[in-house]
Amino acid sequence: MAAILEPYIYEGGIHKHTLITELLEDLGGYLIQKIPAATEVTLVMLIPRDDVHLIEELGKKLLGKLTRAPLTGTEIAVVSPTLASHHLPHSACDVAEFMRRGGANTNMIGLARGMGRRVSLSDNYERKLINEHDIALFSFGTFSDCIKNKKPKLLEGITIPRIVAGGPRNLKTEDVANADLYVGGIGRVAHRMRKTGELSSLDVLLEKVVEVVEKMREDLAKDPLAVLPARAMKEIHEQIPEIFNVLSPAPITLQLDGLRVKLPYDEFHERVEDLEFDEGLKLSDMAVITKSKMKNYILVKIKRESEVGFTA
Amino acid sequence: MEALETFIVESTVQDEGDAYKSIVADIITELVLGGSIGRIKVVIRPEDSLFQMAVILRGSQPAVKVSDMAEVEISNPIKKEITVSIEQEKYLPELLEKLWARYGRTKVYQPERRTLVMSAEDLDAEVEFLKNMVIADPQKTLQSRLVEMAIRATPEGFRVRYHSMDNNVFVFAASEDILKPEWIEEARQMAKELMGAE
Numbered sequence: 065m066a067a068i069l070e071p072y073i074y075e076g077g078i079h080k081h082t083l084i085t086e087l088l089e090d091l092g093g094y095l096i097q098k099i100p101a102a103t104e105v106t107l108v109m110l111i112p113r114d115d116v117h118l119i120e121e122l123g124k125k126l127l128g129k130l131t132r133a134p135l136t137g138t139e140i141a142v143v144s145p146t147l148a149s150h151h152l153p154h155s156a157c158d159v160a161e162f163m164r165r166g167g168a169n170t171n172m173i174g175l176a177r178g179m180g181r182r183v184s185l186s187d188n189y190e191r192k193l194i195n196e197h198d199i200a201l202f203s204f205g206t207f208s209d210c211i212k213n214k215k216p217k218l219l220e221g222i223t224i225p226r227i228v229a230g231g232p233r234n235l236k237t238e239d240v241a242n243a244d245l246y247v248g249g250i251g252r253v254a255h256r257m258r259k260t261g262e263l264s265s266l267d268v269l270l271e272k273v274v275e276v277v278e279k280m281r282e283d284l285a286k287d288p289l290a291v292l293p294a295r296a297m298k299e300i301h302e303q304i305p306e307i308f309n310v311l312s313p314a315p316i317t318l319q320l321d322g323l324r325v326k327l328p329y330d331e332f333h334e335r336v337e338d339l340e341f342d343e344g345l346k347l348s349d350m351a352v353i354t355k356s357k358m359k360n361y362i363l364v365k366i367k368r369e370s371e372v373g374f375t376a
Numbered sequence: 377m378e379a380l381e382t383f384i385v386e387s388t389v390q391d392e393g394d395a396y397k398s399i400v401a402d403i404i405t406e407l408v409l410g411g412s413i414g415r416i417k418v419v420i421r422p423e424d425s426l427f428q429m430a431v432i433l434r435g436s437q438p439a440v441k442v443s444d445m446a447e448v449e450i451s452n453p454i455k456k457e458i459t460v461s462i463e464q465e466k467y468l469p470e471l472l473e474k475l476w477a478r479y480g481r482t483k484v485y486q487p488e489r490r491t492l493v494m495s496a497e498d499l500d501a502e503v504e505f506l507k508n509m510v511i512a513d514p515q516k517t518l519q520s521r522l523v524e525m526a527i528r529a530t531p532e533g534f535r536v537r538y539h540s541m542d543n544n545v546f547v548f549a550a551s552e553d554i555l556k557p558e559w560i561e562e563a564r565q566m567a568k569e570l571m572g573a574e
Binding site: 145180183208210231233251255 | 388395399403406420531533534
């Protein structure tokens, strides 16, 4: 097994930023996402724990900033009851923004019929789509009565950790059936969340989500994955160059236990299955590769060591 | 009546009512209704899936004429030109729409942002006509904005709605189930109480 990798985000000028990516490659780390914006660049990466200081020193020289981003390599579904102006863009988008600051990749999902109390429901397809993610984060409204009595049915059938964000601060996780965690102070608002109280609630939410992710990572470490998602990503970069033509911000999205490859399934799934590793293994030996519910993408879920019998 | 002199949002749990007040306040700001609403009361009972609102509007606003927002004068009697100098740019889009419809788009000359030049045969009559031309009627758009506000403020699932506009009193009720007559009556009562608050 390779060295323990730590997730970090580097923010700095675009000038000479390739020095960082080169050093990262030499150290055996992985660049997960590169987001250039005019003269600035944001690099999301996994760095071997013992070598973090090397990147930090180089970053300082380049006047950039290296911060730990504990949610790196997770894909979070931010679910809002519908896509109407009542629920979006505030506060669900602010929630997603905070998750991204933590390093996560987020997908906003608006349910087709999630609004209301008695009438709210979720579709089988929607549940399957949400279940493809690592964590489902539901953004609910202001009224405790709804959150306690009516909305939990939207959480049914979700098999990944379910986190609920809502307005009332006095609710406890136990009050919300089916939820694994409840965070208050983030209810429906009609403005961008920028007041102190609102921002601190979002900070609390981020903290709690990080705790959940750390717990999931611990569980994962007990029976590790046959191959690191980041390594599979690197192999895809090397063996399927078409991935560089994908215009999506994250052509390969890492998850805790897999990855989403944003290439059309029918055309590319065989090449993804036949992805070769130095050990003489193929990706299909170590992972289940299916068509994603999201667009026509390829979803790779990596099997555990106990199932495969080895780790690459 | 002062603008927003009464602004009450009540709910079963008062903390939630206060949170909802900020939503309603944001929506009023977004739709620029602050100046038109005198008193407003909202009652929400989530356990009954009920949303009620009563609004008392401040007196009706007069229609906006060109003379209210611009100076109209004959600038060049020989070339038969009329110049409209705009003082309030707020209504410029509506004014341009009307002028383009009357003279044709190419014949309304706009040398700079606040100046419009047109030519006409009978200058005096044309100036008089332009001065009295109504370009915006706030009262007309007010009702549609009020309904928009009600729809935005209501929880989204409450799709069964009742609304009535009588003079300056707007009464609204919404639920996700069939509206009970007594709920509408309650909303009307709220409006009456607001009226009596004078």
